Amino acid sequence: MLKPNTRYKELKDTYLFNTIYRKTNEYLAANPGKNVLRMGVGDVSLPLCDAVIKALHKAVDDQANAATFHGYMPEIGDGSLRRAIEGYYKKMGTTITENEIFVSSGACDDLGDILELFDQDNTVMVIEPAYPEYVDTNILAGRKIIHLASGEENGFLPEPNEEAEADILYICSPNNPTGAVFNRNQLQAWVDFANEIGAVILFDAAYEIFIEEENIPHSIYELDGADKCAIEICSLSKTAGFTGTRLGYTVVPRNLVRGGMNLNEMWSRNRETRTNGVSYILQKGALAVFTPEGQQQIHDNLRVYKENASCFIEALDAAGIWYTGGKNSPYIWMKCPDGMSGWEFFDYLLKEIQVVGIPGDGFGECGKGYFRFSTFGKPEETKEAANRLCKLLTKE
Ligand code: PLP
Numbered sequence: 514m515l516k517p518n519t520r521y522k523e524l525k526d527t528y529l530f531n532t533i534y535r536k537t538n539e540y541l542a543a544n545p546g547k548n549v550l551r552m553g554v555g556d557v558s559l560p561l562c563d564a565v566i567k568a569l570h571k572a573v574d575d576q577a578n579a580a581t582f583h584g585y586m587p588e589i590g591d592g593s594l595r596r597a598i599e600g601y602y603k604k605m606g607t608t609i610t611e612n613e614i615f616v617s618s619g620a621c622d623d624l625g626d627i628l629e630l631f632d633q634d635n636t637v638m639v640i641e642p643a644y645p646e647y648v649d650t651n652i653l654a655g656r657k658i659i660h661l662a663s664g665e666e667n668g669f670l671p672e673p674n675e676e677a678e679a680d681i682l683y684i685c686s687p688n689n690p691t692g693a694v695f696n697r698n699q700l701q702a703w704v705d706f707a708n709e710i711g712a713v714i715l716f717d718a719a720y721e722i723f724i725e726e727e728n729i730p731h732s733i734y735e736l737d738g739a740d741k742c743a744i745e746i747c748s749l750s751k752t753a754g755f756t757g758t759r760l761g762y763t764v765v766p767r768n769l770v771r772g773g774m775n776l777n778e779m780w781s782r783n784r785e786t787r788t789n790g791v792s793y794i795l796q797k798g799a800l801a802v803f804t805p806e807g808q809q810q811i812h813d814n815l816r817v818y819k820e821n822a823s824c825f826i827e828a829l830d831a832a833g834i835w836y837t838g839g840k841n842s843p844y845i846w847m848k849c850p851d852g853m854s855g856w857e858f859f860d861y862l863l864k865e866i867q868v869v870g871i872p873g874d875g876f877g878e879c880g881k882g883y884f885r886f887s888t889f890g891k892p893e894e895t896k897e898a899a900n901r902l903c904k905l906l907t908k909e
Pocket residue numbers: 555618619620621622644685688689717719747748749750756760761
């Protein structure tokens with residue numbers, strides 16, 4: 514008799530987003546015509562930049578002619594794209610090379626698949642509050658998960674300590690949901706810790722492009738010893754608006770060896786088994802992101818999101834509310850006022866100013882009493898939402 518994976522029963526349902534959706538719709542049904550501003554969603558609002566669109570169109574035409582047509586692409590990604598990503602890593606001062614870079618269909622896919630490199634017996638550490646995929650993928654694989662608490666006292670940036678001792682360490686910086694960012698010294702401490710205990714860091718760099726301050730690493734490989742303990746997972750979703758187009762990349766250094774096995778070779782072998790590669794058309798679109806023109810255009814889009822962030826920052830500063838993020842990150846993570854819970858604050862904002870965000874409770878215990886805004890919304894709506902928020906939070 515077939516036995517299903519009963520660990521699915523241990524997953525929390527998608528209660529958070531369903532509840533947000535239901536509450537918002539109920540409010541709209543009871544208050545028709547109200548202009549509800551959705552400021553929580555982590556999806557981008559700006560379209561793909563012109564350089565990418567042109568490259569995609571050209572690649573479609575390539576597929577129409579026998580002379581330029583492409584069938585299967587290499588499982589690990591086309592050499593031209595991997596070399597372009599290598600160039601991007603060089604600019605950050607790292608020594609990552611083409612054969613350490615693996616093109617993927619997005620960070621989400623690789624965050625799940627990468628776990629196939631590790632035995633089920635390994636323990637996992639996630640920093641709470643955590644991006645739910647880190648937790649869910651390991652629940653399904655049956656691994657023991659250690660939830661390392663973080664909070665206001667350490668700016669949601671905990672230091673490594675004996676409680677964090679695990680075999681697989683998840684680090685996301687800039688962080689979703691908290692917007693907090695590890696500086697060079699803080700991240701070096703995690704790299705040293707991982708090397709000391711023989712752990713592997715899974716470094717999620719999905720939001721690296723939002724970093725604007727000097728002393729903050731964009732890649733974990735900017736730090737000494739990271740090539741011996743870290744895998745980096747990145748994506749063009751938030752950096753170049755590829756959420757609906759899909760493309761990412763994962764770096765597995767050749768120096769990463771555990772139990773006498775080379776993880777770079779293992780991942781190569783894994784790709785041969787698990788994927789037939791990413792579409793030719795999308796890889797051509799992604800290649801355009803790394804041209805000078807593409808870089809210029811994605812940075813123009815980034816400025817729009819940064820301006821959105823400054824609207825929220827001004828509102829929260831005016832109200833004297835504690836928050837992290839916004840500066841080097843597209844997320845703002847605020848403390849709910851007057852001791853409200855995340856859901857109480859959600860209801861309050863919906864009723865009073867028709868602004869929707871995400872209660873922190875959805876990201877684990879340490880998210881309780883906090884609230885996440887995203888800066889990926891449309892500029893006019895974000896400005897309006899921040900104005901309403903400011904008026905509400907500063908009223909006597
Ligand atoms: N990692 C983090 C921290 C994210 O917030 C997201 C998406 O929101 C992802 C990974 C997934 O990105 P992708 O669209 O490349 O699958």
